[in-house]
Amino acid sequence: MTPSIRAALSAILLAGLALLPGCLSSSEIQCVSGTVRCGDTCVATQTDNNNCGSCGSACSGGNVCVAGGCTCPVGQGVCNGICTAVASDPNNCGVCGLTCGAGQACNQGVCQDCSQGGCRTALIAGCIAAPGGYLQRIQDAPGGLLLEAPANPPVATFPDALGFIGTALLYGDHDSSTLLEIPVGSLGSASSERLSLVTGTTGSIAGTSDIYVEAADAGSRIYAMATLVNTLRIFGGPDPAQAGALLDAGPGSVGALGLQDLGGHAFDPGSFPEPFGKIGNDVFVPLNATGQVLRVNVSNPAGTTVGDTYDLQPLVAALPGGGVLPDGGAFQASPTQAIARNGYVYVAANVLRFDPDRFVSDYGPPLVVRIDPTKSGQAALSAVQGLDAGVCQNVEWLASLPLGTAARPMLVSCAGVRTYDQNFNVTSVANTALLLLDGNDQQITSWAPSNGAGQTPPSVGRAVVQNTTVYVADESASRLYVLDYGTNSFVERVGYVDGGTPPQICPTYISDLVVSPAP
């Protein structure tokens, strides 16, 4: 090859470098209705924060895409170019740049000190921010919910689950798969004592779904459900009344609870145990992946014994609308939580049929299962009757209301039938509601959040109760509703009622919500 030929060939090839990109960038994507093609993917430009109104037009500074335009979420203004809730932001309280003092929260744009009384309840939410997360203390003040400045121990990423032993917060950290001990009065610090929730050398994430504390033997027992590694860990701890003092080791330092590893229970691989109910020495553990509930005696944590295995599937088939699907398929029960109430165990269960080809689920009728611990085998099971699939589907959470001395009522959270866009943003929710059942499991009343314009469609998630107040988390929208229970009815105090907006608690997701004792 002569130099001239070599040069000519080089020139042709290099010219190709410049010409080809523009010629070959097309694709053959067919977008579904409501979406348009942006590059090589389909997006909903009416709601997509990254392609709002048109391809590549991203909303920034906390703006969200509503009807193809970037706007701050309802109830927020702009501080330094960032959408800010000046009514509740302790760093921009009332006006941009006004920072509330230590221990103060921002109440309707005014810094307020809850230590002077007037606040009903303090809650702590586990927040996921992607990346990371934090603890968010929330005060239920007369004017509404007050959000204090977020805090997180430096060693933590974000909490999977939270629990209290006295005034010591137990924090199941996601990335480290450890249990942290945090003084409730100083959420940004943690004890150096840190228990691993994954033992051995498994190379796994614990994925803690529940931290349950009970008084026992002049001390306490702490149960941590490490769902992703299919284990229940059991620790021995101090008397809850002394826990706060143990952690309060003086200014600037944190003591330790001295938790002892007592053992636990290993479930079968892939069973995904969920938050459990406990009666006597037995825990009733929902196994999400198998559609079963396992009864385990934990009186000896070093040598637990397995009792009955309850199969929820027969109950599904017996429900109205729970039989064989037109295509011959069947709904599956996926229990998500169990509680003990009035001498029984109640189990919340999703009922759905997942289609891996479409990556969507078909939802079946609502299912709450009652287990009679005095009976054995399937005879112990019964489905709570009368749940209306036209109001409630996809039961996800239960809570017992500590009202009076009679049989306790029960809250049933129905997460509803959800649809998602391609980015897994919730686009619609149907049949989401909070039901209240009386001591005989008869429905007393129900409540469903209305939809605020421009907001993520609300849904009902986990609920915690303090006296006659119910705090209902909408985990996906990271919002919190407050309901007061009156005479056989709920009164929505914080929500979309009267044109208001429930406050956004976390940037992306509420991983847990607990009622906090006073420091």
Added chain:
Amino acid sequence: MGGWRWARACLGPALSVASIAWGQSPAVVELPPVDVPVPAAPPPPESPLVRDPTGLTTVVDVASRRSEVSTLGVLVGEAPGVVLQQTGGIGQAEQLSLRGASSTGVLVLLDGVPLNALGGVADLSLVPLPAVQRAEVLRGGAGARYGAGTLGGVVNLVTRSAAEPVISGDVGAGSFGTIQGSASASGPVLGGSGLLELHAGHSDGDFPYLYDPLAGTPASNPKTLIRENNQATWVGGLAKGGGRVGQWRLDGLVQVSALSRGLAGTVDHPTPDAHQDFLGLQAGLRLSRAWASGADTSLRLDTRREGNTFRGGDFSDDTRWWQASLSWDGTLPVGHHWLSASASVGLSFADADEHAPRWAVTSASVQDEWRPGGGSVSIVPSARIDQGGPFVGISPKLGVSWALPAGVTLQANVGQSYRIPSFLELYIPTGTTLANPDLEPERGVFVDAGAGIAGAPGMLRVAGFAAQYENLIVYEYQPPVPTRPENVGAVRAAGLEAEGRLQPARWVELTGSYGLLFTENIRAIQAYYLKEAPFRPRHRGTLRLALGPERLRVHGTLRAQSLMWVNRSNTQSIAGRVLVDAGVDLTVLRRPEVVLSFNATNLGDVQTRDLDAYPLPGRAFLATLTMRLDLPRSPPSTPPSVSSEGTP
């Protein structure tokens, strides 16, 4: 390493003459093959030995040791700086980390063609072990010579040569229902040379493993479980050939591999019904010419197609990925400079359900291998510009090597590289994993220096390096369901690499490698900051001893790896391990050569895991019967070229 080109320039004519004389003397070729000094073919242009003459490259002889191991990754993982990441057993996915970079930042080539497909990761289990002759592992950012995707380095897998007149075959059977075999024939054909290789195998993969999620607690209760849905069946072949066309040489290759395997899932989340079917096809043509002056040029056309079908498990998916490229390489000696340049144009596209991204891919590179005064020092500046879809990046590099007396060589390099996000990361959501079209390329800078000495009894090479990787793409947990890749990661890495071989006598050979790796997460999150990157063991080493005459060879290999963290907080880890392999090769017949090999891997039955809780097999055995018949060499019809052969 920089000597290939210069050796060819100086010795090329001499090799040609010698070959002619040798070809005219048929009596010589009837000597036992082991005694015939067959000149090794020069590496092809895409070889790191040629393309990156100052780079720190380790060559792993795969063909001669494949009966010792269960997977290709185990052998490649012996190179210093490499961390092999496995999902468990024969036929199951395995990937490489190099110098602390993730597997997406290690470019793996099969005869120069990238295997990093949709997700940016090259799965070595999809490359048939019998088809591979050797692996060339280039450590350090190699963007200036190989383009994007080379933050940690390059692994070039070279298929078997077509030049040797050989008929060979092997059958093997071993633990966990493993049976495999291959057959090949190569040699002169139609005035050139050709090779046809076929292979097939199956493994049940049902190895026992220890399961004790409460280990270390009072409730510890170890159980032995059997790995389920871990089977794999594979079949494939390789055909290649080449010959002279006038003053030019034309080589071609077709390689096909099919794999059907169960995807067992992790220990904690087994997936008993998940399944993958893979079909890969690669074809290429190369037209090349070399001049006695040392100048050469080659034009090659390559295409590779991969199809994957996933069923069961958490989601179903059908993906297809296809790429084709036309590339040119040329070198020209000018005085004390050896100038080389390359350019390529190509297409890459995918089809995954309703997503069908496609890209044009183009590149151009230049390099000057300068020996001031024609001496022993080489100074090699190089740079490459790559465009892939909307991304354009430039990778510069400066390398220096110095050949000292007594076989001592010094090498040093500094450079920058980057990685373009993969189709999967950018455009194709899978299951609960979102795509992110706003991703930017990852970047990496590195510096390294090494020294080596080689002589009759063996060789020793030692190197140190430092690198920083930024803008790394990380999948963040975003509840309630999806994860989404973001450019948020940043890691510093530094370490030492050593490899050596000692052959004090003909019947004794000791080889070893060692890698020391320090990593630091420099992402600004307090819980992670300055913690070690997960799945990056600080120490990793291999030591192999082979003893005995050719007819009865015993060997033992020790593979050690220190503790490695499995999370960014450095609170969970996989314990260090020492695995011992041992085997014996008994030559039962000399002509045809028939060798019976018996190998045991993980003799100590060490229970260990990798990645996100994938158990690895314990003690396993594999018996292999290998037959090799060396055919008489016929005189070449035309003088052999000094060009490389057999790999387009």
